[in-house]
Amino acid sequence: MTITDSAISLNVTDVEASSRWLREHLGWSEVMSADGFASMHHPEVGFNIVLLRVGLATFKPASAAVPVNGLLIAFVVDDIEREYDRLRGEGVTIVTPLETEPWGERYFQVADPSGVVYQLVQWVDAPEGAVSPG
Helix, strand or coil, X not given: XXXXXXXXXXXXXXXXXXXXXXXXXHCCEEEEEECCEEEEECCCCCCEEEEEECCCCCCCCHHHCCCCCCCEEEEECCCHHHHHHHHHHCCCEEEEEEEECXXXXXXXXXXXXXXXXXXXXXXXXXXXCCCCCC
């Protein structure tokens, strides 16, 4: 098998709002769009994000056409505090403030207008004696 590209498709309540949010706050660009659909690209990420409006008639299987729930998309960044301050300053909804896990993962979580949760992560030195998950 040869894979030439990859994407994550997200069922959202408001494609336009989620697309605008990704462009304005996380630096994605919209490369294709139609009624109820947008394909998003970021030059530093190894996959595209496809936004699909919940209830879109062409979505198959219809049983899976429900809003995103329980999905978390994580991006590793090089300056977590700077990104946290920037996004707070832009009025982005912070759903989990900055925290550091015992295994050295420093992160926070934000949500787009459709409720999709994005986690920004920076790996820091784990405290002595900490055991890494996995």
